[in-house]
Amino acid sequence: MIVQSVRTMSLDQAHEAPALARLVAAAEVGGAPPDDEIPLYAPRRKIYPQSVHGTFRTIKWAAVVVTLGIYYLLPFVRWDRGANAPSQAVLIDFPDSRFYFFFIEIWPQEVYYLTGLLILAAMILFLMNAVAGRVWCGYLCPQTVWTDLFFSIERLVEGDRREHMQRDRQRWTIETYARKGMKHFLWLMLAWWTGGAWVLYFADAPTLVKELATGEAPFVAYAWVGILTFTTYTLAGHMREQVCLYMCPWPRIQAALTDEFALNVTYRYDRGEPRCSAKKAEQLRAQGQPAGDCVDCLQCVHVCPTGVDIRGGADLGCIQCGLCIDACDNVMTKLGRATGLIAYDTDINIKRRMEGKQPFVKMMRLRTALYAFVITVAGSVMLYTLATRDSEGISVIHDRNPMFVRLSDGALRNGYTIRIVNKRLQKREFIMGFDGLPATLIDFVGLPPRGDGQMLLDVGPDQTREVRVLVTDYGARPLPSTPIIFRLTDVATGKQTEASDHFFGP
Numbered sequence: 134m135i136v137q138s139v140r141t142m143s144l145d146q147a148h149e150a151p152a153l154a155r156l157v158a159a160a161e162v163g164g165a166p167p168d169d170e171i172p173l174y175a176p177r178r179k180i181y182p183q184s185v186h187g188t189f190r191t192i193k194w195a196a197v198v199v200t201l202g203i204y205y206l207l208p209f210v211r212w213d214r215g216a217n218a219p220s221q222a223v224l225i226d227f228p229d230s231r232f233y234f235f236f237i238e239i240w241p242q243e244v245y246y247l248t249g250l251l252i253l254a255a256m257i258l259f260l261m262n263a264v265a266g267r268v269w270c271g272y273l274c275p276q277t278v279w280t281d282l283f284f285s286i287e288r289l290v291e292g293d294r295r296e297h298m299q300r301d302r303q304r305w306t307i308e309t310y311a312r313k314g315m316k317h318f319l320w321l322m323l324a325w326w327t328g329g330a331w332v333l334y335f336a337d338a339p340t341l342v343k344e345l346a347t348g349e350a351p352f353v354a355y356a357w358v359g360i361l362t363f364t365t366y367t368l369a370g371h372m373r374e375q376v377c378l379y380m381c382p383w384p385r386i387q388a389a390l391t392d393e394f395a396l397n398v399t400y401r402y403d404r405g406e407p408r409c410s411a412k413k414a415e416q417l418r419a420q421g422q423p424a425g426d427c428v429d430c431l432q433c434v435h436v437c438p439t440g441v442d443i444r445g446g447a448d449l450g451c452i453q454c455g456l457c458i459d460a461c462d463n464v465m466t467k468l469g470r471a472t473g474l475i476a477y478d479t480d481i482n483i484k485r486r487m488e489g490k491q492p493f494v495k496m497m498r499l500r501t502a503l504y505a506f507v508i509t510v511a512g513s514v515m516l517y518t519l520a521t522r523d524s525e526g527i528s529v530i531h532d533r534n535p536m537f538v539r540l541s542d543g544a545l546r547n548g549y550t551i552r553i554v555n556k557r558l559q560k561r562e563f564i565m566g567f568d569g570l571p572a573t574l575i576d577f578v579g580l581p582p583r584g585d586g587q588m589l590l591d592v593g594p595d596q597t598r599e600v601r602v603l604v605t606d607y608g609a610r611p612l613p614s615t616p617i618i619f620r621l622t623d624v625a626t627g628k629q630t631e632a633s634d635h636f637f638g639p
């Protein structure tokens with residue numbers, strides 16, 4: 134049926150359509166080209182997306198406002214963590230190796246939380262895809278959001294689709310150059326704002342804004358603003374749909390993840406075919422012959438930001454933005470026909486309608502239940518571990534070369550580097566002790582000896598402290614390796630934390 138609908142295109146229309154349509158149209162005039170004549174890379178066609186009004190356009194504008202609002206304002210949101218920590222709610226603090234997200238502070242050794250966040254994000258993406266296709270691509274992806282804004286600037290300066298195409302076809306005048314110059318200037322300004330906002334996540338935002346404006350910011354900040362300005366200008370201004378078609382892996386991944394029950398932007402060919410003009414449809418219907426609702430006006434293709442003809446069926450280039458739904462609904466409304474010729478639907482429903490059965494939407498399926506389950510479990514585990522994680526830590530590194538030293542009196546000595554972590558925002562005192570070898574002497578290098586094999590250590594707020602420890606064994610030790618334990622006790626609370634290692638001998 135899809136191929137049949139494609140066969141009704143003229144060659145001009147087929148040029149606007151996706152690969153399948155072009156191949157079938159080519160087959161109409163001279164037979165399908167042999168495989169070795171099909172080019173591996175289709176030459177780029179410049180896309181002039183037409184503006185459109187409607188429900189999905191409004192949703193897209195709302196998504197642009199919300200996502201950009203969050204992106205630009207978030208660095209300025211404050212979060213009081215006390216005197217010894219930054220007050221920016223979301224901050225990637227490279228100099229101190231910390232990531233702050235409101236009440237959460239991630240240390241470098243807790244990078245597994247970021248792994249958990251990535252798993253959670255992937256599962257949410259999979260769930261969105263299983264319910265309503267590429268919602269992320271159509272409404273939330275930064276490439277889509279910025280390309281949308283760049284298109285709006287282009288339309289504002291160079292006119293809507295028809296006007297812009299006409300200008301590009303005609304001989305370029307001073308006005309054409311002036312318009313193009315203005316467009317690129319505005320694009321660069323928008324790209325510059327993007328780069329500028331991104332660096333605000335890496336330093337105190339109000340301070341950095343002041344420094345950037347007065348030329349006092351570090352060189353690396355200017356460099357990153359420049360790099361991000363250039364990449365945004367290139368990706369959203371020049372490469373646009375090419376990023377979605379060739380660079381992004383998500384279309385391929387989602388094609389493997391989707392199933393027949395996922396709602397996708399779908400041309401209801403059961404209703405649209407055979408295509409014919411409104412007048413012809415009236416005549417055919419009067420004669421009792423079938424006539425579809427699609428009037429072949431190509432409005433759905435003209436508004437598409439990736440140049441897809443959704444009537445050719447599922448297409449990797451379709452980012453599921455829903456703009457073709459708005460375009461077609463507007464056409465149907467003008468013709469006095471029911472809207473929804475293109476809509477979020479499934480091929481199963483199309484087949485059911487053709488068989489005279491009721492269409493249905495099946496949200497609860499094994500895969501959606503599974504994704505929801507994994508999201509709940511991963512989210513709960515992360516929340517639990519975050520809420521109950523230790524506010525102190527101890528790690529031990531044994532000296533590598535040499536592993537042990539024999540002293541002149543026959544005793545064996547091993548060296549260790551011990552790192553104590555205090556994640557609280559107050560200074561804390563710890564007693565460090567040792568277990569595992571009965572006849573030992575513990576020497577905390579650079580610290581006064583206490584005589585009881587323990588040491589009182591203070592660690593500053595939100596800091597780590599490194600201590601060199603030499604353990605000397607005077608006993609008769611037959612084993613080449615003996616397990617030992619370093620124990621840290623919080624003086625205020627009595628809470629203990631341990632780290633194990635080994636004492637090595639010949």
Ligand code: SF4
Nearest residue numbers: 437451452454455457
């Ligand atoms: S075919 Fe429709 S939903 Fe898909 S990208 Fe084009 S306009 Fe958006």
Ligand code: SF4
Nearest residue numbers: 427428430431433461
């Ligand atoms: S906008 Fe609707 S009527 Fe026009 S070509 Fe597309 S599907 Fe057919």
